[in-house]
Amino acid sequence: MEFLGDVFDGRETPEAHADDTDGLLIHAEVRIGDSCLMIADSKPDWVFTPALLQVNVTGCDEVLRRAKAHGAQVITETTPFYGAASLARFIDPWSNVWWLFGPAIEGAPEPSWDPDAETGESTVHATICRAMRELRPPR
Template sequence: MTSEILLPAHSVPRAGAVLNPFVIVDDAAGLITFVSEVFDVTETAEARTPMPDGTLIHAELRLGTVDLMVGDRRDGWPARPALLQLWVRDVAPPLERATARGATVVTEPTSFYGETTLARMLDPWQNLWWLYAPAPGQPDPTPHWDGGSDTVFATLDYALRSMAR
């Protein structure tokens, strides 16, 4: 179904996505370095917009066709980290890189529905990342209500409740 509201994907400037997340954090430059190193992407240099004090009001990293926009929290602004889903070739390498840079594993690599593997991590800026990787031939897990593991929900529930404290 075509939306009468959304711009068609082929019309988005710079071959971008129709929806792009924007996070406001303390130390945006640090988050940019983290994302660059963990996911092997580069910042879009021409998008970097520093304030006179050196903080960033806007910066971008391209992940696939999506721009992750990042800015520094200003006085009086709340931090606005995100919940981010990212498809990767294999969840293990970025998870290892991320934990070496201060991230915490929320969900260890776990079989998920639709022949995928899921892992979650919380970065030092409180962004919660869902990492999905294709796992052809991997059977779907047994649902918790049918006697299977509740790891996928329980780890997320624990992480979000911990963040609320």
């Protein structure tokens, strides 16, 4: 939860915090903007399942900077995205994948996509496909 506070200015809802009998966190809630994330520790016998999270931010570059400073690995640097937006992605230290959506990059053309084109993958597509193929449980 400290990561969420440092990277996204997230705030825990103290009355929602619950530890299980084994001492692991079974439920907590963190507010990021107008969104609420439910968080729990992974039990030793649970199958690894990363969260795939989408967050709207006011500046992708700043959030990426903070995330890297707290151990995240960048998947996609800030890039123009469809719908007059920008997109960046990272994997946090627990192997969760974050999509950051921010305002359009001034002066950058909006990407286009033609499924019939013979061109290679876009950066946006290639970086997430590579990251998901290589994703492993945290150590």
